[in-house]
Amino acid sequence: MKNKLRTAVCIMLITALCTAAFAMGNSEQKSDAFPSKQVKIIMPWSLGGGPDTIARQVASYGEKYLGVPVIVENKTGGAGTIALTAALMANDDGYTMVVANGPLFSLTPAFQKVSYGISDITPLIGMRVVEFVVLTNPSKSGISTLDGLKKAGKTIKYATTGGPGNDSYTMISVLFKKLGIPAEAVPYNGGQDAINALAGGHVDVAIGSPPVYRDYVKNGQFVCLGTFIPEGIEVEGIGRIPSFKEQGIDAEFVGMDYFAVRSSVDENKKKVLTDFIKKVYADPEFQKFMKGMGMEAWGAGEKDILKNIDDQTLAMQDYIDLVKK
DSSP: OHHHHHHHHHHHHHHHHHHHHHHHHHHHHHHHSSOOSOEEEEESSOTTSHHHHHHHHHHTTIIIIISSOEEEEEOOOGGGHHHHHHHHHSOSSSOEEEEEETHHHHTHHHHSOOSOOGGGEEEEEEEEEEOOEEEEOHHHHOOOSHHHHHTOOSOEEEEESSSTTSHHHHHHHHHHHHHTOOEEEEEOSSHHHHHHHHHTTSOSEEEEOHHHHHHHHHTTSOEEEEESSTTOEEETTTEEEOBTTTTTOOOOOOEEEEEEEETTSOHHHHHHHHHHHHHHHHOHHHHHHHHHTTOOOOOOOHHHHHHHHHHHHHHTHHHHHHHHO
């Protein structure tokens, strides 16, 4: 009887130990799982602009495709350097992404001292090709064509989506230099702020991308003077917008925004984040959203993004010299 009792007690102890070990193993697996908490996307530009709108839409799929909430945190200023610096100061645990662009590396270092280099980040996947368009509000400025801009007979005030070192600032400044028109830049922290300034008549000209200007053009409030995309662009609901190159002005630029993390983040975590965004891009509802914005997601990988930055760095040198004169 005693032997049977001892055997029963031993079996109970062994079972309890196995159960505890199994539970501990599961607990360790859960703690090692990535992600197991909220992921943050740092946004260099203000609320309502093209990249901010897209990033927030991507973030809304966090629970569906990543299993955790994803939020967007805006850190504006410094032509994007404030946001990038914040991302590089965050833990390299994969819980912080940043939206970056080419000019942070191809333009900004020519205009201000920066404490980072391209080797500090890893681009995960592209977000969009930046199709900048120059716009006027004829009811406020009386300017509705490129010829009208040339004949305005005054110093033109133009809104940019950032200061020196920013892509929009550089390209619209180049445009006025090429046209030989006296002009004054009025920098704003994002595309929506620049468009609001144009709508209110605070500036004569503004630069923007389709998500922020499209409705204004569709309702007849704004007029597109041209785009820096050399072959021109077709925008849903608006039609074709000619390039400045087609109009005899040597000013072209194809920008890009993309998702990135610190380069020291674990490769497996980089893959998880990249796969998450790929799933969002493939989602029919997201594709419908992007079409409604007059845009397409740009799914370029790390190598293509880095090559674009290298190419852009070479192409921008003449423009940098022109703007600095």
